[in-house]
Amino acid sequence: MSKKYLTVLPLLCVMALTACRHPSEDTTPAPATSKDVVDTVTVHTAQVTDTLNLPARLMPNPTDVVHIYPPLSGRVLALKVLPGQEVSKGQAIGTLQSNDAASARSDFEKAKIEAARADLQLQRAKELLQHEVMAQKDYDDLKALDDADHSELERTRQTLHNLGFSENDASADLPIRSPISGIVLEVGTAPGELQRSLDNANAIATIANIDSIWVLGDLYPNNVGAVRRGQPVEVRISGYPNEVHTGVIDNISDSVDPTTLTLKVRVVLANPGHRFKPQMYATISVANLKREAIVVPSTAVIRDGVKNYVFVATPDHKYARRDVELGETHAQTVEITHGLEDGEQVVSTGAELLRQAGA
Incomplete structure (x- = not known):
């Protein structure tokens, strides 16, 4: 055989092997490493x-929010609360000095005197009536x-009370x-x-009962078909990143x-211990439609x-680099x-070692 044909034959073999590779594979396979890594x-x-994630904020139920206005005009002598402070029902949160209050007490004292005098006059009249000295009229x-x-x-x-x-x-x-x-x-x-x-125009204080709290999420109209009332959801609240709270959609505006x-x-959540505060940020995760996809471990x-x-x-017991396009990222996948195609084998553990070995 001539030297010309001996030179062309290896070239044809290399071209044939190259044509069989996946388009996105690296033409230089990474060397195999030990099986235990x-x-x-x-x-x-x-x-x-x-999953449809809705940005949200925590809010108190509006029917559990009380704006405290002064019942009378006057000057605030003391204020004993600060924003964020817990208060009990009936607790004094301040003191108001009011001339109207003094007037209300004066009216009560006058009414008490008039009632006592009227009782005394009636008692005398009853004696006179019995002796027929006073007419019935x-x-x-x-x-x-x-x-x-x-x-x-x-x-x-009653006014005093x-x-x-x-x-x-x-x-x-x-x-x-x-x-x-609250x-x-x-x-x-x-x-x-x-x-x-x-x-x-301004309340002395605004107090809310937050034994339960509202999680209000923003839903864009183009996603309205993905949610429904009564649908189970997961809620993650800023400040508690490792906690996942379950609930249902209570209402859609x-x-x-x-x-x-x-x-x-x-979404309404129970709030024992008042750990969740109004205006905290949160995320409402709504499970949407199911679909088919190829999933690999994150590693x-x-x-x-x-x-x-x-x-x-690869068939020759080595590992070839393959460029991929990613979709949704889940917890571990x-x-x-x-x-990638269905049925292919990918490295799940040790990919970084192969990367270093092929560098």
């Missing part, structure tokens, strides 16, 4: 579930006046009490500030928020700048959208 898995098409008039005085006494007594005073309390300083147990969301005044009961152009999705993928690749086992 490299593990492979056979990839198959698996069913995966898409005059007695009836005194009885009506006595009833009216006692009615006025009861009205002024509504203001937080007792009948025997001589102080004119009005205690401001919390009507519910957390102080906002304080709207300071000691020394004058408060008006009728035209006051019927109108679009004009600011965010989203619908509000509501199989090497990320090198803008490129991603895996090592594929990654979806491969392009670059």
Whole structure:
């Protein structure tokens, strides 16, 4: 055989071997390493579930939020709470000095005197009536006046009770009490500030019961078909990254928020110990439609700048680098959208060692 044919034959063999390789494979296979540091898995098409993640914030139930306004006009003498502080029902959160309070106590004392005098007059009239010295009509008039005085006494007594005073309390300083147990969301005044009961724009304090808390997520209208009321969800709250809380969609708003152009999705969570605070950030994860995809362990993928690749086992017991395109990333797996086929073997453990050996 001539030397010309001996030269062409090896060249044809190299071209044939090159043509058999996967288009995205590195033409220089990485050398095999010891079996105890490299593990492979056979990839198959698996069913995966898409997840729709909604950005969310924690909010108190609006029906459990109380804005405390002064019942009378006056000056704030003391304020005993700060935002974020826990308060109990009936706890005094401040003191208001009010001339109206002094007037209410004066009205009660006057009504008490008038009622006592009316009782005394009625008792005398009853004796006169028994001795036929007074006419029945005059007695009836005194009885009506006595009833009216006692009615006025009861009205002024009730006014004192509504203001937080007792009948025997001589102080004119009005205690401001919390009507519910909860957390102080906002304080709207300071000691020394004058408060008006009728035209006051700011509440003295805003208190919310957060035994349960709302998680409000933003849902864009193009995803509205992916969620429904009663659908199970997972909630992750900032500050507690390792905790996953389960719940259901309690409500989906019927109108679009004009600011965010989203619908509000509501999930209600129990909040024992008040660990979850209003305005915390959260994520609502909604399981969406299932689909088919090739999935590999996260440890199989090497990320090198803008490129991603895996090592594929070759028939000659070596490992070749294969460029791949990634899809969704899950807890311990990654979806491969392009670059692998069903049934191929990829390195799941030791890919970094192969990368270093092939460098």
